[in-house]
Amino acid sequence: MTPQMKTTFLDFEQPIAELEQRIEELRYVQEDSAVDISQEIQRLTKKSQSLTKEIYAKLSPWQVAQVARHPQRPYLLDYLPMLFTHFEELHGDRHFADDASIVGGLARFNGQACMVIGHQKGRDTKEKILRNFGMPKPEGYRKALRLMNLAEKFGLPVFTFVDTPGAYPGIDAEERGQSEAIGRNLFAMARLRVPIIVTVIGEGGSGGALAIAVGDVVLMLQYATYSVISPEGCASILWRSQDKAPAAAEALGITAGRLKTLGLIDRVINEPLGGAHRDAQATGQSLRKALADVLRQLQDKKPKELVEERLERLMGYGKFKEGTGR
């Protein structure tokens, strides 16, 4: 995303959009006017900010889902140069194809060699198609697995970035074993002998997300979502109507804050006012800081300790009661 690109506003942001529009007009007028209206512009800008603050202070889960899918939301390749240096992209699963909906490769994080793996959506129509809207096929997951094994072999920490509506539900994906590919990754990640640091940066769509999201620490951007099923999918099954997606989003508990409370993620990384797309650089900075913290915590652990703690963590997922009798 280019910084000078005009911000796209979501439905619930319309009051902000109107103010911004007005500010834009005044700026235009100011250029060829003798009257000084800069004070007015300043006043409106302040108002726009406080309005944004107000709206973002009480976003519903469904609105958060809209922000997570915002067309200008930064994707992995936007953050990558802010977080890493020396990125060398590695391609292909060595069996069938290179899946562009998952990007991966070697890089340096604060000088240290590491492996980067993440979903990548497309920005324009052509790229969206190339990236299959960020929905991987089995070859994407198998590429990710290959890179994880490579990282393990050379003792490199793995950073994964999650941003997908879900694994691709298509005929070819099924034919080539979508289920097996996802399951195999879960299996391998459970015992990979290097640190795995997971960050959900946009949409964490179900099994398609989880297939690169099993790790030692799971971070989430403030307006990212992570869910077992999309709100629309859930609504159409349980409410028999897609219009109930807002209710489903609420019920499913898909937001970073809620998941942190439930103990299912470790840390929420705050986004700039109005969402990551309003200031990608600032988001990248926060992200970088958080990743450095986490890597420091994990770096000195021995592989055995790392894997044992990860297993313990995975085994801890579950809420149930223990009773007797039937």
Added chain:
Amino acid sequence: MSWLQKLLPPKIQRSSGAARKTVPEGLWTKCPSCDAVLYSTDLERNLNVCPKCGYHERLGARERLDALLDAEGRFEIGEEVQPVDSLKFKDSRRYPERIAEAQAETGERDALVVMQGAIRSIGVVCAVFEFDFMGGSMGSVVGERFVRGVRTAIEEKLPFVCVSASGGARMQEGLLSLLQMAKTTAALADLDARRLPFISVLSDPTMGGVSASFAMLGDIVIAEPQALIGFAGPRVIEQTVRQKLPEGFQRAEFLLEKGAIDMIVDRRQLRERLAALLAMLQDLPVEQSS
């Protein structure tokens, strides 16, 4: 129970639990595949496989365990693990209501029954999904029982067998249900490291979060004839790709052809075939008895 039903021969011996039926009430059942009218008891004795056309109807978890395990020396694992409503989930109905209804309907507390026992004297831990319990969906209880089963297998140095029948993750438990995929699979990684066999049996249907976690990871993967197996449901795929799905798509035979599974086994032979495979994987001698 009518006087006529009382005269019928007793059902296959149950290990525990309330009597329940997998066949619709009444004396006669129509095969959904060939329309043959069948004597219900015959169908049940034939493990819900139509004696005329071989169509495999769904089989309840306990009936399945009865059919697979030796009658002697079995006990249940993880029965004490029971569901809670951690999200206070409510759609058109509250999650606890749905649980209560499923419990009343099936006599089970959740959708997975795990037992330690033996298949033709070969010790084993066997987990079986109950599809009638909320579509065999995997939530915290299914995940925890599965893991306890695998742990027992590790402690007792036994192979682990799982018979799946599930629509996938249980939405009512939100992300927690998704994470059961990671949990169950991680337990299997531990089993794998100890070189204990895991055989996965896929029955109709094995979809979504169950197929995309442990179900396809068996050292040997077996499917029942015609079972629907896949990641995404056929309807979702049709809506996404906007084209007609090929004949037999996502059926066991299709998966075999694509190289996704090892074999298709008729339910009536499953016990013998499992025993033979488990014996070979553990380098045990050929069984003497038959």
